[in-house]
Amino acid sequence: MLKYLKAIGIVGLAWATFSCVSNEKIIYLQNLEGNQPISEGELISYEIPEYRLQYNDILDVNIQTIEDMIKNGFSFQNRQGGVMAQGGSGGDVYYLTGYKIDKYGNIRLPIVGEVNVKEKTIDEARLEIEKKLREYVTSEFYLSVKLGGIRYSALGEFRQPGQFVVLQERLTIFEAVANAGDLSTIAKRNEILLIRQYPEGTKLHRVNLNDRQLIQSPFYFIQPNDQLYAEPMKIREIGAGESGIQNFLLLSSVLTTVFLIANLFVN
Numbered sequence: 001m002l003k004y005l006k007a008i009g010i011v012g013l014a015w016a017t018f019s020c021v022s023n024e025k026i027i028y029l030q031n032l033e034g035n036q037p038i039s040e041g042e043l044i045s046y047e048i049p050e051y052r053l054q055y056n057d058i059l060d061v062n063i064q065t066i067e068d069m070i071k072n073g074f075s076f077q078n079r080q081g082g083v084m085a086q087g088g089s090g091g092d093v094y095y096l097t098g099y100k101i102d103k104y105g106n107i108r109l110p111i112v113g114e115v116n117v118k119e120k121t122i123d124e125a126r127l128e129i130e131k132k133l134r135e136y137v138t139s140e141f142y143l144s145v146k147l148g149g150i151r152y153s154a155l156g157e158f159r160q161p162g163q164f165v166v167l168q169e170r171l172t173i174f175e176a177v178a179n180a181g182d183l184s185t186i187a188k189r190n191e192i193l194l195i196r197q198y199p200e201g202t203k204l205h206r207v208n209l210n211d212r213q214l215i216q217s218p219f220y221f222i223q224p225n226d227q228l229y230a231e232p233m234k235i236r237e238i239g240a241g242e243s244g245i246q247n248f249l250l251l252s253s254v255l256t257t258v259f260l261i262a263n264l265f266v267n
Contacts, residue, residue, distance in 0.1 A: 021185050021235060028174070028189070029212045038212045046216055048170070049223075051147075052119045054199050057224055058098040058148035059107055059117070061129060065141045093167070094148030111136055119199050122147065152222050154180035156230040157187035171222040173207065173214070180228075183209075187230040194219055195227035 024030070031037040038044060053059070064072070099107040105118020112132045117125040126145040133143065149165045160181030173194075183189060189209040196203055196219075207219050214220055 021233065025210070025233070026185060026189060028209050029214070030210050032208075032211050032213075035211065035213050038215075044215050046220060048221060049218055050121055051223055052121060052199065053101060053105075053117050053125060054119065054197060054225075055101055055103050055105065056197075057101045058094045059101070059125065060094055060098050060144075060146045060148045061107075061109065062144040063133065063137075063141050064144075065137070065139050067139075069142070094165075098148035147224060150222060150224050152176055152224070152226040152228065154228045154230075157184045157232050158182070158228075158230055159184055172220055173209070173222055173228075176222045176226075176228065177209070183230055184232075186233045186235055188233055189230075191231060193229040193231070195229065196223060197225045 099109065101107055101117060104116070106114040106116050108114050109129070109132075112129070112135075115125075115129050115132050117128060120128065122145055126143060129145060130143050133141070147169065149167045150169075150171045151163070151165050152171075153163050154161050154176065158177070158180040162180065164176070164179055166175075166179065173192075177183060190211070192207040192209055194205040194207050196205060205219055207217075208214060
């Protein structure tokens with residue numbers, strides 16, 4: 001019986017040692033073997049993809065005439081005064097104040113009516129809206145057109161999964177992960193599933209957050225309506241802990257129970 005219990009202890013100790021999550025699986029931005037290393041302090045060049053508007057995006061459109069500027073200055077106080085202070089995963093402030101692009105690629109503006117902005121950049125959309133406005137506004141005016149925040153979803157092994165609206169024009173994938181509370185220890189950081197919307201449909205991409213080369217990829221920046229899904233590691237299926245300490249405590253509980261049962265049979 002003693003030899004049997006000793007064997008159980010050795011096997012259990014090996015399980016506790018090798019079933020925990022290693023640092024290599026949870027450290028971000030590593031120089032992975034086989035890739036061209038990127039040293040710290042090295043200038044990394046990247047090309048920010050030019051986003052083209054599509055269905056379900058929301059535009060923030062503001063116009064100021066000379067009279068408005070004399071009265072209010074250069075800031076859009078009427079609508080933006082309390083908006084830019086909000087963000088995160090709270091209420092979508094632009095859902096009520098912005099203009100949503102319909103399935104035909106149009107937004108509907110007061111007086112002007114429908115303007116098609118499908119597959120246009122923000123600058124191209126501004127020029128198109130300005131052209132329409134010139135037909136109705138004879139005085140000089142200033143037009144501001146921006147995306148009404150970046151909407152994305154984080155699902156799976158995030159510490160705070162959910163839908164988020166970030167009120168800025170650019171958002172990296174690491175900022176998106178941090179905004180969702182970071183990933184849990186057992187999340188597969190090397191196989192994050194990125195579901196991205198394109199004008200012609202949806203594409204699925206795999207992203208490796210452990211790889212420093214990600215900074216140079218087209219998936220480093222989050223786009224509106226992106227969805228991030230983090231799968232769990234196999235360690236969840238076997239019920240092991242996330243660290244060696246957790247495994248040791250779990251093993252101690254199991255062995256204590258085994259010893260108690262064995263002691264009853266021996267006596």
